[in-house]
Amino acid sequence: MKILMGTKNPGKIEGAKQAFEKYFDNIEIEGVAVSSEVGDQPVNEEILQGAKNRVKNLKEYAKQNNIEVDYYISSEAGITNLLGEWIDFNAAVVESKEGLQSVGMSQGFQIPEKYINEILETELGKVMDGIFQKEGLNKGKGGISYLTHDEISRIDLTRNAFIMALIEHINGDMWR
Numbered sequence: 001m002k003i004l005m006g007t008k009n010p011g012k013i014e015g016a017k018q019a020f021e022k023y024f025d026n027i028e029i030e031g032v033a034v035s036s037e038v039g040d041q042p043v044n045e046e047i048l049q050g051a052k053n054r055v056k057n058l059k060e061y062a063k064q065n066n067i068e069v070d071y072y073i074s075s076e077a078g079i080t081n082l083l084g085e086w087i088d089f090n091a092a093v094v095e096s097k098e099g100l101q102s103v104g105m106s107q108g109f110q111i112p113e114k115y116i117n118e119i120l121e122t123e124l125g126k127v128m129d130g131i132f133q134k135e136g137l138n139k140g141k142g143g144i145s146y147l148t149h150d151e152i153s154r155i156d157l158t159r160n161a162f163i164m165a166l167i168e169h170i171n172g173d174m175w176r
Contacts (some may be wrong), residue, residue, distance in 0.1 A: 003029045006036075006054030006074035011142065015158025016073055016092075023165065023170045034058055034074075037144055041123035042078030048103060050076035051093040055101070065141060070097055073165075075158055079111055086111040088124060092161035094169060100176075105165025106157040109147065 001024050005016055008031045020027045034057035036042070036050035054074035062069055074091040089108030095101040111119065119127050128143040137146060143153045168176055 001025070001027055001071070002067075002069045003027065003071045003073055004058045004067070004069045005029050005031050006034045006051075006058050006072075007031050008033050011154045012075055012158050016075070016162050017153040018155070018159045019162035019166060020071075023166060031052065031074075032061055033059060034061060036074075036076055038076075041119060043120065044075055044078075044080045047076050047078035047080060047089070048091045048093075050078070051053045051091045051103070052101075055093045055095050067123075068097075071095065071169075073162065075161055076123075078158075079116075079119060082108075087115050090157050090161040092158070092165040093152075094162065094165040096169060100168060102165050102168040104167070106161040107152075109144070 001022070003016070005013055008011065012025065013029055013031050017027055017029050020029070034054050037053040038046040038050040042050045043059040051074045054076065055072045057111065058072040058074065061067075062072070072095045075090050077088065077090045079086055079088050088111055090106040092104045093101060094104075111124070115127055125143065132143070132146060144157060145153045
């Protein structure tokens with residue numbers, strides 16, 4: 001099964017691979033750098049829109065390069081103000097070659113209010129890097145791994161978002 005994914009990020013690709021391997025055999029994921037057409041720090045609706053834009057741009061890439069695939073997929077992380085709290089989560093989009101598009105979300109975690117303005121001006125990853133550096137933590141390990149004391153990684157968040165996005169694809173007409 002040939003899958004194009006809208007990123008070159010190895011952690012995101014691994015998370016997607018783990019999700020697809022739960023339901024399909026012979027998975028081949030090719031990462032392609034395509035634009036999300038949203039800012040470096042997606043906020044609110046930009047999160048899902050960025051993931052959908054990546055799928056749209058993947059389809060154009062495949063058409064221009066005469067590549068046939070079974071699925072176009074992408075994920076976008078961002079922050080949203082949900083129920084009065086700032087939450088970080090991943091949105092995943094899966095679109096089949098037949099055009100069935102579905103979305104899924106990862107679990108999220110709260111961002112302390114004291115960091116929000118800086119995050120909105122830059123991006124969460126840069127703010128986290130600064131916090132961890134100040135705390136003397138080695139760079140290279142993902143922020144969510146630090147915050148959960150190695151219980152959850154970015155790969156886990158991405159995998160779970162894709163599992164949720166695959167629900168319509170693995171359950172046929174029952175869930176469409």
